[in-house]
Amino acid sequence: MTNSVSVLLLLVAAQLATAVIAVVFSRSASVGRLVYGLSFFISSLAVVLLLFHLLALGEVSRTSLPLGLPWIGANFRLDALSSLFLLIVDFGGAIASLYALGYGRHEDAPHRVLPFYAAFLAGMNLVVLADDAFTFLLSWELMSLTSWALVVAHHRSEANRKAGVIYLVMASFGTFCLLLAFGLLAGSAGAYGFDAIRALPPGPGIAGLVLILALVGAGSKAGLVPLHVWLPLAHPAAPSHVSALMSGVMTKVAIYGFIRIVFDLLGPPAWWWSLVVLALAGITSVMGVLYALMQHDIKRLLAYHTVENVGIIFIGLGLALAFRAYGMVGAGALALTAGLLHAVNHSVFKSLLFFGSGAILTATGERDMEQMGGLIHRMPHTAFAFLVGSAAISALPPLNGFVSEWLTFQAILLSPQLPSWGLKFLVPATGALLALSAALAAACFVKAFGIIFLGRPRSDAATKAREVDRFSLAAMYALVAFCLIIGILPGPFIDLLAPVVKSLMLGQSMPHQSGVAWMSIVPIAESRSSYNGLLVFLFIAVSAWLAALAIHRFASRATRRGPAWDCGAPDPRPITQYSASSFAQPIRRVFGSLVFRARENVVMPPPGDLGPARLDVALIDPVWDGIYKPVSAGILGLADRLNRLQFLTIRQFLMLVFSTLVLLLLVLAIWQ
Amino acid sequence: MAVIVDFAVQGAQMLLVLLLAPLLTGVVRKVKARLTLRRGASVFQPYRDLLRLMRKEVVLAENASWLFRAAPYLIFASTWVAAALVPTFAGGLVFSWTADLIAIISLLGFGRFFLALAGMDIGTSFGGIGSSREMMIASLAEPAMMLTVFSLALIAGSTQLSTVAAMMSSTEMGLRVSLGMALVALIMVAIAENARIPVDNPATHLELTMVHEAMVLEYSGRHLALIELAASLKLILYVSLIACIFVPWGIGAPGAGPLLYAVGAVAYFGKFMIGAFLLGLFETMVAKMRVFRVPDFLGAALMLGLLGTLLLFVSRSL
Numbered sequence: 001m002t003n004s005v006s007v008l009l010l011l012v013a014a015q016l017a018t019a020v021i022a023v024v025f026s027r028s029a030s031v032g033r034l035v036y037g038l039s040f041f042i043s044s045l046a047v048v049l050l051l052f053h054l055l056a057l058g059e060v061s062r063t064s065l066p067l068g069l070p071w072i073g074a075n076f077r078l079d080a081l082s083s084l085f086l087l088i089v090d091f092g093g094a095i096a097s098l099y100a101l102g103y104g105r106h107e108d109a110p111h112r113v114l115p116f117y118a119a120f121l122a123g124m125n126l127v128v129l130a131d132d133a134f135t136f137l138l139s140w141e142l143m144s145l146t147s148w149a150l151v152v153a154h155h156r157s158e159a160n161r162k163a164g165v166i167y168l169v170m171a172s173f174g175t176f177c178l179l180l181a182f183g184l185l186a187g188s189a190g191a192y193g194f195d196a197i198r199a200l201p202p203g204p205g206i207a208g209l210v211l212i213l214a215l216v217g218a219g220s221k222a223g224l225v226p227l228h229v230w231l232p233l234a235h236p237a238a239p240s241h242v243s244a245l246m247s248g249v250m251t252k253v254a255i256y257g258f259i260r261i262v263f264d265l266l267g268p269p270a271w272w273w274s275l276v277v278l279a280l281a282g283i284t285s286v287m288g289v290l291y292a293l294m295q296h297d298i299k300r301l302l303a304y305h306t307v308e309n310v311g312i313i314f315i316g317l318g319l320a321l322a323f324r325a326y327g328m329v330g331a332g333a334l335a336l337t338a339g340l341l342h343a344v345n346h347s348v349f350k351s352l353l354f355f356g357s358g359a360i361l362t363a364t365g366e367r368d369m370e371q372m373g374g375l376i377h378r379m380p381h382t383a384f385a386f387l388v389g390s391a392a393i394s395a396l397p398p399l400n401g402f403v404s405e406w407l408t409f410q411a412i413l414l415s416p417q418l419p420s421w422g423l424k425f426l427v428p429a430t431g432a433l434l435a436l437s438a439a440l441a442a443a444c445f446v447k448a449f450g451i452i453f454l455g456r457p458r459s460d461a462a463t464k465a466r467e468v469d470r471f472s473l474a475a476m477y478a479l480v481a482f483c484l485i486i487g488i489l490p491g492p493f494i495d496l497l498a499p500v501v502k503s504l505m506l507g508q509s510m511p512h513q514s515g516v517a518w519m520s521i522v523p524i525a526e527s528r529s530s531y532n533g534l535l536v537f538l539f540i541a542v543s544a545w546l547a548a549l550a551i552h553r554f555a556s557r558a559t560r561r562g563p564a565w566d567c568g569a570p571d572p573r574p575i576t577q578y579s580a581s582s583f584a585q586p587i588r589r590v591f592g593s594l595v596f597r598a599r600e601n602v603v604m605p606p607p608g609d610l611g612p613a614r615l616d617v618a619l620i621d622p623v624w625d626g627i628y629k630p631v632s633a634g635i636l637g638l639a640d641r642l643n644r645l646q647f648l649t650i651r652q653f654l655m656l657v658f659s660t661l662v663l664l665l666l667v668l669a670i671w672q
Numbered sequence: 673m674a675v676i677v678d679f680a681v682q683g684a685q686m687l688l689v690l691l692l693a694p695l696l697t698g699v700v701r702k703v704k705a706r707l708t709l710r711r712g713a714s715v716f717q718p719y720r721d722l723l724r725l726m727r728k729e730v731v732l733a734e735n736a737s738w739l740f741r742a743a744p745y746l747i748f749a750s751t752w753v754a755a756a757l758v759p760t761f762a763g764g765l766v767f768s769w770t771a772d773l774i775a776i777i778s779l780l781g782f783g784r785f786f787l788a789l790a791g792m793d794i795g796t797s798f799g800g801i802g803s804s805r806e807m808m809i810a811s812l813a814e815p816a817m818m819l820t821v822f823s824l825a826l827i828a829g830s831t832q833l834s835t836v837a838a839m840m841s842s843t844e845m846g847l848r849v850s851l852g853m854a855l856v857a858l859i860m861v862a863i864a865e866n867a868r869i870p871v872d873n874p875a876t877h878l879e880l881t882m883v884h885e886a887m888v889l890e891y892s893g894r895h896l897a898l899i900e901l902a903a904s905l906k907l908i909l910y911v912s913l914i915a916c917i918f919v920p921w922g923i924g925a926p927g928a929g930p931l932l933y934a935v936g937a938v939a940y941f942g943k944f945m946i947g948a949f950l951l952g953l954f955e956t957m958v959a960k961m962r963v964f965r966v967p968d969f970l971g972a973a974l975m976l977g978l979l980g981t982l983l984l985f986v987s988r989s990l
Contacts, residue, residue: 373795376737387739396782397775409774409818413825416985428822428981432974435818436811442781443807446788450803455795456735520769529831530769536753536779539770544749551726551894558729558893565733565890566796578792578800586808590967 003061004053005078005129008086011046012125015039019118026111035114036100039121043094046125050087053078057499062131069134072192077131080499081264084340085128085256088347092249093121095475099355100241102471106362112153113239120146120245124253133182133192136257137175143253144171144221147246150238163233170220170230177217178257181210185265194265201267211273214261215280221254223307224314225284226623231307232291236299236367240358243299247306248351252343255313262321263336263504271420274322278426281318282433285311287623289440290595293447293587294619296369296580298357301448302350305393308437309346312408313339315430319411320505322423329508331414333501334523337510338407340497345400345486349392352479356386359472360452363465369580371459372452378465383453385476390445392483395438398537400486403521405438406531410523440587447583456574488533490521581617588617596620674927678766681933685765686756688937689912693755693904694718696911696948703952718904722897730893733794743790744891744898747783751902754779755909759916761936763834764926772831773821777814780865780909783902784810791887802886805963809864809871809883812970817861819977823854824917826984833916834926841920849990853980855918860973862910864966866903869955871966874903883963908944911951915943 018038025031062077078086100117107113123146126139148171152164184206185197202210220227235246262269288308295301316339323332359382360375361367376383392399412431418424457463467473486493491513498509513521520532551557564570592598596619605611648656698715705712732740754776757768771779784806791803825831827850828839864871867884874884888899916923922939924932961969983990 374735376739376793377735380738391782391785394781394785395778396785397771397778402775402778406774406778410831413822413831416826416988424985425982428819428978428985431822431981432815432819432978435815439781439811439814442785442814443811446785446792446803446807450789450792450800454737454739454789454793455800526769527830527832527835529772529774531772531775532770535767535770536775539753539767540746540749540782543752544745547748547898548745551898555723555726555894556729560729560731561734561736562731563734564794564796565731566794567798567889570796574795576797577795578797578804583800583804583807586805586963587811589964590808590812 003063004049005061005063005076007049008046008078008125008129009063009065009076011042011049012122012129014042015118015122015125018042019115019122022111022114022118026114032104032107032110032114033101035118036097036104039118040094040097040101043090043097043121046090047087047094050083050090054080054083054087054496054499068138069192072132072134074135075131075193076129076135077194078129080503081256081259082128084344084497084500085252086125088252088344089121089124089128089249092245092347092351093124095351095478096241096245096249098478099244099358099472099475102469102473102475103239103241103355103358103362105469107239109153112155113150113242116146116149116153117242120150120242124250127253128256131194133186133194133197137179137182140178140257141175143250144175147234147238147242147250150242150246151234152237153239153242154237157237159233160237163230163237167230167234170227174217174220174227177213177220181213181217181261184210184213185261194260197265201265204270207266208270208273210266211262212276214258214266215277218254218258218261219280219314222251222258222310222314223284223288224280224310225287225307226627228284228288228307229624229628232295232300232303235303235306236297240299240354240361243303243358244351244354247303247354248347251306251310252347255310255317255343259317259504262317269321269325271322271325271423274318274325275420275422275426277314277318277321278423278430281311281314282426282430283311284308284314285437286433286440287311287595289437289444290591291621293440293444293584294592294596297367298360298369298448298452299354299367301369301444302353302357305353305441305444306346306350308441309342309350309393312405312434312437313342313346315339315434316342316404316408316411318430319408319415319427322415322418322420322427323411324505326418326420328414328417329505330524331411331417333505333508333510334407334414335411336501336505337494337497338404338411340500341407341490341494342401342404344493344497345392345404345483348479348482348486349389349399349401352385352389352476352483353393355472355476355479356382356389359468359476360465362468362472364459364461366459366461369448369451372462373455373458373574373577374453375457375462375465376453378462379453379467381467381473382476385473385480386453387449388480388483390449392487394442394445396442397531398484398487398533398540400483400490403487403490403531403533405434407523408434410529413529414524440591443587447580451578451580451583455577458574458577458579484537488537489519490533491516491519494521592619595622597622681762682756682766685760685762686752688760689755689758689905689908690752690901692944693901693908694722696908696944697904699945699948700907700952700955703949704956707952707956718900722901725892725897725900726894728893730895733890735794736890737793739786740790740793740890741895743786743793744895744902746786747790748898748902748905750779750783750786751905751909754783755905755912757833758909758912759834759837759923760912761922761940762924762926762928762933763837763916765834768834769832773825773833773836774818774831776833776909777817777821780906781810781814783906787887787899790891794890796890798886798889802883802889805883806887809966809970812967812974813861813864816857816970816973816977817865819974819981820854820857820861823850823977823980823984826981826988827851833913837916837920837923838925840917841923850980850983851918853976853983855914857973857976857980858914858917860969860976862914863954864970864973866907866910868951870958870961871969873960911944911947912940915940915947919943
């Protein structure tokens with residue numbers, strides 16, 4: 001047992017055994033600590049192993065187990081791409097388990113969470129390791145079903161049950177599309193092994209169809225608009241460490257599925273593929289953040305930001321497809337690196353933010369931002385961690401989110417050389433959408449952080465909040481460190497991605513970054529563009545420190561506390577503060593009337609009446625009300641019609657059977 | 673030896689923007705006063721204001737957090753770093769490759785992020801209104817700025833400011849439609865970002881239409897001084913940016929001797945005064961617009977930026 005994939009499979013088996021332990025000892029009080037401790041240990045081991053594998057440019061290792069379909073067995077393979085995504089999965093798993101060591105203590109029904117949690121981790125590992133269509137789909141379903149069980153863990157709440165149903169429907173739909181995609185890839189010979197598919201890529205027509213199916217199948221799991229509807233319902237419904245895993249990690253597994261099928265199995269891309277991907281990705285990124293701005297529920301807001309960031313990742317992937325279709329592999333390597341690095345970054349800061357939301361939930365028992373306020377005084381550590389996460393997701397230098405968005409912009413600036421006219425118009429538009437979503441994300445996180453942590457407490461719960469336990473804080477601070485390290489020293493992380501990019505971009509990757517002077521990153525040439533996170537960080541830190549030093553030394557350091565000024569008329573009632581919805585109101589007016597057909601209705605009391613004035617805002621979700629409602633109404637209507645078939649007489653039934661038979665024979669006759 | 677000179681030039685650039693920034697504010701105020709037939713304060717008044725504020729004690733609201741106290745330093749530092757990276761009298765500075773144009777925009781975004789958060793820290797309605805509107809304006813201004821950068825980067829083949837400036841001053845650069853659009857868009861963004869008329873009014877204090885001043889209402893003493901200084905730095909950044917891209921003449925090439933640097937400094941001072949005069953003139957001539965007209969104004973900038981970029985995607989010579 002020397003090859004890495006066998007060791008990883010052993011770790012997956014250990015993870016599954018943990019799930020069994022969780023079932024067997026479900027009545028014991030300390031089983032939570034045991035399960036999360038074991039999961040933390042197993043995932044950390046996997047992270048160490050994978051790091052060695054990726055750094056040593058480990059060769060492809062594979063193994064087969066005599067499970068599954070008898071004539072192919074279950075095949076597993078570890079190459080550069082799967083190592084990277086396993087690293088995301090296991091790192092996310094390790095940190096979430098560490099967090100849960102503290103957070104999980106507040107769980108009132110641990111037996112509904114623990115077994116599925118361990119199995120969920122195992123399922124995600126298996127998807128990435130799978131090397132044939134059958135194992136892939138089976139693991140995909142394991143991942144979907146265990147996460148579904150976690151979504152409905154708190155099944156007494158009506159909203160969670162609804163989220164569970166919608167998630168189940170969308171997950172089945174997604175898997176169905178992937179099933180068809182693999183069916184088409186396997187061809188008439190039924191070659192389900194990935195090697196066999198790779199050796200015999202399908203023709204252009206079939207390949208296009210597979211692309212669409214993969215985009216719908218994997219995109220529905222990742223949260224591409226308009227397939228995202230389940231995501232903001234399901235991710236927040238689960239316990240917070242699971243929300244972090246679903247948002248930070250499971251969406252990456254879906255992206256892995258897309259990359260595996262489209263970049264690896266499908267052969268050389270056609271030019272129009274990128275058109276479809278880019279259009280969807282651009283819309284996803286802006287719609288995601290606009291939805292988020294309209295939310296007051298902190299976890300739902302974060303879930304919508306996952307939609308946005310998945311859009312940004314897909315922009316990188318779409319550009320990479322475009323460049324590869326025209327043989328510009330150098331530019332393609334840059335775009336692909338940008339997409340992959342954003343996937344890594346998003347898993348880091350989104351986990352951090354969900355952990356923060358879990359800490360707030362523990363401390364206040366609230367998810368509604370309008371009930372919070374002033375938590376920075378009560379929970380200083382959580383506030384700091386959440387602040388770093390907010391700055392990172394808003395793509396502010398010198399944090400990690402900025403680096404990957406910067407690389408994406410650099411890739412966009414290389415695209416005028418693309419010969420296709422469709423892309424010449426679409427790429428700048430996508431760039432504009434990306435810039436818009438970055439700016440709106442900053443607005444959204446000013447709102448989130450400002451309403452939750454700043455200002456004065458808006459409820460009793462917020463007044464009495466207390467800082468959370470040490471495990472949760474340790475997990476958050478670990479992620480804070482990664483946000484800073486990747487942002488300040490991005491070079492080594494870009495180099496870590498190089499073998500992955502090489503394997504997907506015909507042997508081309510971005511130039512080696514670790515050796516560049518002063519640890520800058522230089523995507524193409526220094527005269528063209530460069531960025532140095534370390535110096536930006538140092539410059540800001542040093543000049544802020546110098547300014548503070550000089551002013552305190554030579555001018556004044558006297559400070560006095562007094563009541564707030566507020567233009568001379570401060571009002572002590574917390575309700576006079578800006579609320580989340582009032583903060584978002586200007587943006588709602590600018591964008592909402594266009595996208596959500598937002599209408600504000602003000603009802604003023606008649607003169608002399610002392611009753612309150614009322615403001616109602618009506619939003620129409622273009623995706624839910626425009627696509628899903630008609631479709632589900634159509635399906636229900638059709639089902640009602642078909643229901644009549646139940647009440648036929650025996651003669652009518654026989655007639656039905658007979659006519660079906662005749663029809664089928666006719667079809668067969670014409671076909672021949 | 674060359675390294676020491678390079679570092680000295682970089683240091684001079686950092687000090688120059690820091691020392692000139694309040695002067696720009698003073699000159700603009702003087703121009704506006706003279707145009708409305710007032711005598712106006714001395715152009716050096718902003719320096720006196722800053723010194724006086726720095727010596728005063730800070731009055732903090734009772735529930736102010738550490739963020740409120742740290743934010744002025746962070747805002748000042750990020751704005752100063754950004755302003756020091758825009759070439760004024762010399763191009764190709766030692767640290768010019770630290771951050772390209774996209775990173776400079778994001779550095780300003782960093783400052784804005786903390787300013788908006790600080791506005792919400794005390795929990796007053798004025799702070800909230802300022803932060804909310806600032807972020808709404810930024811959500812349109814930043815993409816417009818980014819698209820302007822796209823056009824410039826596509827023309828110059830680089831997002832590096834020194835390279836862009838060198839490219840713009842070379843003879844092969846003729847008049848282009850896309851450059852004109854970029855210039856107009858950039859000026860519109862600069863007006864909005866610096867809270868100038870017609871988007872915001874830097875002189876009002878007790879009016880519901882204000883944005884920037886509402887956010888900093890709770891600040892006093894040295895904190896307020898730093899924020900005012902950062903605002904001046906932001907203004908000088910935009911003036912330098914427009915000057916170095918659209919009138920790049922006189923900027924000393926890397927390694928030019930002291931004489932050329934002196935020429936560059938004189939040329940820069942000339943551009944600085946012209947910029948201040950034009951801004952004062954413009955502000956005197958137009959009226960402040962309603963807050964909800966601002967999106968139309970910035971939307972126009974966004975569209976101009978997008979149009980310029982699209983033209984360049986279609987043909988490199990437009």
